[in-house]
Amino acid sequence: MAPHTTARISLQELRELCQQVLSYHGFSAPHVEQLTATLMAGQADNCASHGVYRLLGLIRSLKAGKVSPDAEPEVHDQAPAIVRVDARQAFSPLAFKRGLPLLIDKARDCGIAAMAINHCVHFSALWVEIEAITAAGLVGLACNPSHAWVAPAGGRRPAFGTNPFAFGWPRPDRDPFVFDFATSAIARGDIELHRRSGEPIPEGWAIDSDGHPTTDASEALKGAMLAFGGHKGSALAAMIELIAGPLIGDLTSAESKAWDGGVDALPYHGELILALDPARFLGEEAPRHLERAETLFQSIQAQGARLPSERRFAARRQTAADGVELPAQLLADIRVLLEETPGG
Amino acid sequence: MAPHTTARISLQELRELCQQVLSYHGFSAPHVEQLTATLMAGQADNCASHGVYRLLGLIRSLKAGKVSPDAEPEVHDQAPAIVRVDARQAFSPLAFKRGLPLLIDKARDCGIAAMAINHCVHFSALWVEIEAITAAGLVGLACNPSHAWVAPAGGRRPAFGTNPFAFGWPRPDRDPFVFDFATSAIARGDIELHRRSGEPIPEGWAIDSDGHPTTDASEALKGAMLAFGGHKGSALAAMIELIAGPLIGDLTSAESKAWDGGVDALPYHGELILALDPARFLGEEAPRHLERAETLFQSIQAQGARLPSERRFAARRQTAADGVELPAQLLADIRVLLEETPGG
CATH class of the missing domain: 3.30.1370.60 (Malate/L-lactate/L-sulpholactate dehydrogenase, NADPH binding domain)
Known part of the structure; x- marks a missing residue:
């Protein structure tokens, strides 16, 4: 699979995949529902950095013992x-x-x-x-x-x-x-997406760990954002x-x-x-x-x-009809979550 | 008087001058008190663009019939x-x-x-x-x-x-x-101060009336700020x-x-x-x-x-002891307000 291959998927299919992954890893039904709604809202508006890509971090946080899968909030x-x-x-x-x-x-x-x-x-x-x-x-x-x-x-x-x-x-x-x-200057998720794709980041986003300007996403993640x-x-x-x-x-x-x-x-x-x-x-x-x-x-x-938010609302109407296009690697990474040991 | 001559004046003397100008032009006692406190707060913190320079605009607005000198606020x-x-x-x-x-x-x-x-x-x-x-x-x-x-x-x-x-x-x-x-990108007062002194403004502050970047303060004031x-x-x-x-x-x-x-x-x-x-x-x-x-x-x-606000608080302590330094022309412009027809 070439690194920049993309795959088209309907919102409904992607929603079900999210629910499946979250349930598989032990999230309670109310959390599955709200987490899926939030991830799908990002994806449907073509906000890649706040879409289903975040599933990877959700499960990583759960496995690190840093999050409860089923706590009921107290108001x-x-x-x-x-x-x-x-x-x-x-x-x-x-x-x-x-x-x-x-x-x-x-x-x-x-x-x-x-x-x-x-x-x-x-x-x-x-x-x-x-x-x-x-x-x-x-x-x-x-x-x-x-x-x-x-x-x-x-x-x-x-x-x-x-x-x-x-x-x-x-x-x-x-x-x-x-x-x-x-x-x-930019969302952290955008620097992470640059690191994943190997692309340089623009100047003005970050400094390296010595405090100097950098266009290297990995150095930026080790240094400080601006x-x-x-x-x-x-x-x-x-x-x-x-x-x-x-x-x-x-x-x-x-x-x-x-x-x-x-x-x-x-x-x-x-x-x-x-x-x-x-x-x-x-x-x-x-x-x-x-x-x-x-x-x-x-x-x-x-x-x-x-x-x-004009572009986001326009994307929402378009993806409702056409589904979304995801990096094939991301979709594969998400599906692999269903083969890991579940948990929490 | 050279254009960049400055004059030092104590806070107390400047406060009294403010009160005198505002009273002369017909502001009620409660307004004189609050306006003076506000102008002096700016000046004492060395915020030139929000200091007694504003007296000129206050009196201009009053004379233009755009402001009441004595209305009592309703809560x-x-x-x-x-x-x-x-x-x-x-x-x-x-x-x-x-x-x-x-x-x-x-x-x-x-x-x-x-x-x-x-x-x-x-x-x-x-x-x-x-x-x-x-x-x-x-x-x-x-x-x-x-x-x-x-x-x-x-x-x-x-x-x-x-x-x-x-x-x-x-x-x-x-x-x-x-x-x-x-x-x-900058306070309007700062562009006005550049126009008064004839200095160019930095790029990124404004565009001219054709929508092009400009460093001319007068053109900026006619065009749009950014x-x-x-x-x-x-x-x-x-x-x-x-x-x-x-x-x-x-x-x-x-x-x-x-x-x-x-x-x-x-x-x-x-x-x-x-x-x-x-x-x-x-x-x-x-x-x-x-x-x-x-x-x-x-x-x-x-x-x-x-x-x-560190510099502002430091200025406040310093001006309390040493008074403030004003452009001599500004001080002259303020004193002239006492020779104009009052009003309102």
Whole structure:
């Protein structure tokens, strides 16, 4: 099999393969359902770095003893505008799902509310969660630390995670306005995909372990990634460490990396999600003001610029009809998971 | 007087000059107090673009009939976690001051709370407000649109304001961790200062009115500014338009610019401020987790990188002792304001 051979597969077939792999390795039914939905959402939107490729890391983390396959999340009513969900060392999607109804209730009651997910193992694209919030007619923000891989502006050693930041705005009868970006210059998964394919990475993504710029993906993974946008991106990364770390009583990216102990499992930490209710901010005026947001979107598109998730939504419609194209090697690597010793 | 002559002046003398100018032009005593405090905070921290230089724009906006010199803000208890302050077309600092006690109460009650300031004319550095929130032991975020000066990533015409984003984290017995940056590549005030001094601007700050890169400050001011960090900074700028615009029932940067009608007054819009209470997120564990944040700060400083506001806090200590150095022309321009027809 040539290294760049690809294979086309329908969403349904790929979904069943995901479920099969996850069940085979001992994940409980609720976790299988949420993990599959999250992986398939990434794949269906052609986000290769957050698609079924992540199955490899999920199973590696499970085998390293770093994640529970069946812990049921505990939802706590922490304060009038705070819901806290203890994921109990399982993956985050089920914890998000279990906490979401209370987050929505609190946002509608108070106008703004926060959900802190604690003790979760994290791998998912945040826009999956953001879209669940916009589907309820709410504005959503989400962020989390990861493993300490990113050097602060002016520094040479990792202090921050890739620390994604995501935002969503509900649009009646349309795809929501959604963005979700790593505060690193690029997602770690993209550097890993370059390493797998042997391609060089662009300058500005990373420094090597001596602090010098590098285009070698392996050297970059041993050194430190860089934040996007210089000191401003670095400041955002620090903010995310703080509000999705100590503020919610959970690990920073450096602590998550130390907890990993070199196993290279998925990061173990917390996540902070905010939901804001336009109806509470605006009352009866809400529809009129949401319409003014449409004027903003039109002014962007009228000059030939794209809205952040346009390509992703277009991919979603296309893959629903045509299925997805995966590297044949990746599909083979996933199928091999069904021949390994299961577990946990 | 040579164009680059500077003059040293004590903070007390400069403060009195500010008060004198503002009173002379008809601002009410509460506005004089808050405006002076805000301008002096910028100057004392050596933030030239947010210091007393802004007095010129304040008086210009007043004379253009774009701002009330004496409106008393109205504070509304909008929802359990939302306070809304109507600035009634006056400058924002007094509105912030009047709403802050209720914002703090709501954050302590609910865990997180939002303050929407509406109908304000804006000129101030957000870190002044952020530091008032961290002084109460709370985590703060703030953002606002401005005038539409910044092109979206992939576009050629202004759609966003310079849209600052600011964050603060309380540190017991230390200066807080604070950052405050424009989501444009640079603050508009910095381009204006280059135009005043006749210096070229760096590439990457702006495009001219044909959409081409320019280093000419005047051409940049006629064309469009660029967001920092490419499509990620552009996405953040869009988020700020939405959450500090339509979400709070106030103007976008394009609407603010249209309202200005070419007068070149200060932007008229709203502002969104969030406050989060670590004690509500963490209970008795708060001090222990805040201590873990200190470990993060130490890991940044130990590798020779600076925390975002370090230079500003150092300047504050130095100017308290030595006063500030201003361009002599600026000081002359400010003193001339006392010879103009007052008003309003």
